[in-house]
Amino acid sequence: xxxxxxxxxxxxxxxxxxxxxxxxxxxxxxxxxxxxxxxxxxxxxxxxxxxxxxxxxxxxxxxxxxxxxxxxxxxxxxxxxxxxxxxxxxxxxxxxxxxxxxxxxxxxxxxxxxxxxxxxxxxxxxxxxxxxxxxxxxxxxxxxxxxxxxxxxxxxxxxxxxxxxxxxxxxxxxxxxxxxxxxxxxxxxxxxxxxxxxxxxxxxxxxxxxxxxxxxxxxxxxxxxxxxxxxxxxxxxxxxxxxxxxxxxxxxxxxxxxxxxxxxxxxxxxxxxxxxxxxxxxxxxxxxxxxxxxxxxxxxxxxxxxxxxxxxxxxxxxxxxxxxxxxxxxxxxxxxxxxxxxxxxxxxxxxxxxxxxxxxxxxxxxxxxxxxxxxxxxxxxxxxxxxxxxxxxxxxxxxxxxxxxxxxxxxxxxxxxxxxxxxxxxxxxxxxxxxxxxxxxxxxxxxxxxxxxxxxxxxxxxxxxxxxxxxx
Amino acid sequence: xxxxxxxxxxxxxxxxxxxxxxxxxxxxxxxxxxxxxxxxxxxxxxxxxxxxxxxxxxxxxxxxxxxxxxxxxxxxxxxxxxxxxxxxxxxxxxxxxxxxxxxxxxxxxxxxxxxxxxxxxxxxxxxxxxxxxxxxxxxxxxxxxxxxxxxxxxxxxxxxxxxxxxxxxxxxxxxxxxxxxxxxxxxxxxxxxxxxxxxxxxxxxxxxxxxxxxxxxxxxxxxxx
Numbered sequence: 022x023x024x025x026x027x028x029x030x031x032x033x034x035x036x037x038x039x040x041x042x043x044x045x046x047x048x049x050x051x052x053x054x055x056x057x058x059x060x061x062x063x064x065x066x067x068x069x070x071x072x073x074x075x076x077x078x079x080x081x082x083x084x085x086x087x088x089x090x091x092x093x094x095x096x097x098x099x100x101x102x103x104x105x106x107x108x109x110x111x112x113x114x115x116x117x118x119x120x121x122x123x124x125x126x127x128x129x130x131x132x133x134x135x136x137x138x139x140x141x142x143x144x145x146x147x148x149x150x151x152x153x154x155x156x157x158x159x160x161x162x163x164x165x166x167x168x169x170x171x172x173x174x175x176x177x178x179x180x181x182x183x184x185x186x187x188x189x190x191x192x193x194x195x196x197x198x199x200x201x202x203x204x205x206x207x208x209x210x211x212x213x214x215x216x217x218x219x220x221x222x223x224x225x226x227x228x229x230x231x232x233x234x235x236x237x238x239x240x241x242x243x244x245x246x247x248x249x250x251x252x253x254x255x256x257x258x259x260x261x262x263x264x265x266x267x268x269x270x271x272x273x274x275x276x277x278x279x280x281x282x283x284x285x286x287x288x289x290x291x292x293x294x295x296x297x298x299x300x301x302x303x304x305x306x307x308x309x310x311x312x313x314x315x316x317x318x319x320x321x322x323x324x325x326x327x328x329x330x331x332x333x334x335x336x337x338x339x340x341x342x343x344x345x346x347x348x349x350x351x352x353x354x355x356x357x358x359x360x361x362x363x364x365x366x367x368x369x370x371x372x373x374x375x376x377x378x379x380x381x382x383x384x385x386x387x388x389x390x391x392x393x394x395x396x397x398x399x400x401x402x403x404x405x406x407x408x409x410x411x412x413x414x415x416x417x418x419x420x421x422x423x424x425x426x427x428x429x430x431x432x433x434x435x436x437x438x439x440x441x442x443x444x445x446x447x448x449x450x451x452x453x454x455x456x457x458x459x460x461x462x463x464x465x466x467x468x469x470x471x472x473x474x475x476x477x478x479x480x481x482x483x484x485x486x487x488x489x490x491x492x493x
Numbered sequence: 494x495x496x497x498x499x500x501x502x503x504x505x506x507x508x509x510x511x512x513x514x515x516x517x518x519x520x521x522x523x524x525x526x527x528x529x530x531x532x533x534x535x536x537x538x539x540x541x542x543x544x545x546x547x548x549x550x551x552x553x554x555x556x557x558x559x560x561x562x563x564x565x566x567x568x569x570x571x572x573x574x575x576x577x578x579x580x581x582x583x584x585x586x587x588x589x590x591x592x593x594x595x596x597x598x599x600x601x602x603x604x605x606x607x608x609x610x611x612x613x614x615x616x617x618x619x620x621x622x623x624x625x626x627x628x629x630x631x632x633x634x635x636x637x638x639x640x641x642x643x644x645x646x647x648x649x650x651x652x653x654x655x656x657x658x659x660x661x662x663x664x665x666x667x668x669x670x671x672x673x674x675x676x677x678x679x680x681x682x683x684x685x686x687x688x689x690x691x692x693x694x695x696x697x698x699x700x701x702x703x704x705x706x707x708x709x710x711x712x713x714x715x716x717x718x
Contacts, residue, residue: 154699285538
């Protein structure tokens with residue numbers, strides 16, 4: 022229950038922080054508006070969502086075969102494939118590659134899987150410098166903070182906060198809070214690092230089994246830099262990111278940037294199929310692909326929860342979530358926040374670790390409505406609410422039953438018994454109605470921000486009977 | 494390591510859920526334009542992300558390029574002498590041009606510092622364009638390496654109007670990409686940009702700050718600007 026207390030404390034702290042509240046409200050309003058206007062044709066959007074969901078579902082239903090095909094194509098093309106069951110193993114693989122090249126600097130493009138691995142922390146303990154090159158991630162690295170959004174990692178920071186941070190870290194550069202100048206300063210600082218770094222690391226948006234192609238989506242050019250300038254490129258990905266065919270890519274590329282930020286396409290779509298060939302003049306001489314499981318194959322085994330793995334990490338669910346907008350990304354305490362994080366992270370780490378996250382939802386359904394691959398997030402949140410209290414130990418989800426409260430269980434048992442016995446039910450209702458004045462005004466956490474509910478003087482049944490409905 | 498592989502694949506195979514078989518794929522109607530419409534759509538989308546687009550007849554693109562390079566006061570212009578534009582460029586450039594053409598045919602590792610810090614701009618060919626999204630498609634070659642379109646602060650891209658496809662889906666299918674992919678295939682839609690600070694769009698992060706596209710139209714095929 023330790024994690025539960027921490028989550029509530031973090032959420033409470035965020036709710037009382039006006040800067041967080043206004044930064045997120047402003048940013049989420051902008052992202053929702055931009056997404057909306059980027060899909061002017063709702064019929065097209067619906068078809069695209071159907072197609073994208075089919076592509077991802079198809080990839081998952083053939084996942085072991087597609088992973089083998091991807092590996093075979095990559096091997097033919099000269100990309101070295103590594104498999105890791107855990108984050109520790111994946112970190113070890115990256116370290117091994119760094120050590121073989123005697124490399125002390127790793128320049129990184131944006132990768133949520135590397136956040137999941139806590140790669141920076143791991144490599145830094147081994148004396149290797151990790152440098153984030155995505156502007157948002159770079160700002161956070163300077164600030165020593167984790168990302169609060171999967172697409173716009175520094176969204177919780179205001180321009181002035183970032184300007185102040187640059188002033189502290191780079192006293193020689195004149196102070197500015199002008200966004201263009203700040204951006205240009207970061208360009209100049211990082212350019213030399215791209216030039217020097219012996220190894221670059223990236224994530225993966227899609228891995229195409231048919232051709233052994235790694236696809237990367239980005240705007241800044243840092244992803245291209247990390248995969249072009251250093252002599253070695255390491256791509257890290259979850260095993261679920263594979264798709265079957267190259268022809269699966271255009272629909273996904275059409276829907277992802279629009280869902281994420283409302284852009285019709287990102288500046289760069291970078292498709293990597295091999296290391297530098299003998300006659301080529303640039304590009305990395307080695308390309309490595311690290312396939313990370315870390316709990317995904319367990320999620321895979323449940324025919325309902327497997328939909329979690331369709332996710333293409335656009336962030337639309339968090340942009341539209343009333344909970345995320347109010348508490349921000351850090352309150353979740355997980356690599357991936359928001360609605361998708363609330364279903365993914367408890368399954369990965371176990372409900373004993375993040376069992377409270379499935380309750381961080383009003384079940385309003387906005388997340389499912391905007392999801393480009395139609396993940397039924399509210400259904401899965403509900404399912405995990407069941408998993409966290411179920412007792413029979415038959416599911417595959419780790420930590421199931423860990424949030425079971427014996428009192429709550431007894432109350433629900435009584436509730437269900439009452440509803441199965443009409444006489445008891447009627448007695449209960451009439452008791453509740455006549456004793457309604459005794460209901461306390463304070464009901465724990467519920468009434469800390471709300472007034473207590475009041476029972477009506479007459480039940481719906483009574484009213485219906487009075488209106489002349491004489492049977493159910 | 495091979496243990497991890499067999500364990501992961503073993504778990505996936507053992508626990509493979511019983512999912513309904515895939516139905517017929519949903520068909521998405523694809524947009525299409527006539528020749529002139531394609532160029533207009535391409536231009537509109539590119540300009541919406543602050544790329545510069547010039548459409549010119551075949552016989553005047555070199556003069557246009559020289560004029561643009563001079564106007565922008567590009568210190569020097571990297572080009573690929575053995576690439577598809579090499580001969581035309583080296584013949585057209587005059588000794589009095591203020592921005593000299595520079596050719597580097599060695600592996601980039603040998604002149605990396607110059608590439609990163611002393612090149613003012615680069616000109617490359619473009620394999621295809623995509624009208625729907627306003628996108629350049631490059632398949633870099635040994636003659637015209639991928640760094641040319643990435644590292645210098647200004648990228649001039651030369652595109653033939655007839656190589657513009659309606660959509661990415663059309664292009665992948667019509668050009669049979671699945672038969673063989675190059676080392677690196679690139680879709681480029683505008684100069685590099687970010688919105689990581691307060692969602693405010695800023696251009697010119699790590700890739701080119703400016704993207705200038707010259708679209709070569711067949712002579713008299715349609716009005717040019």
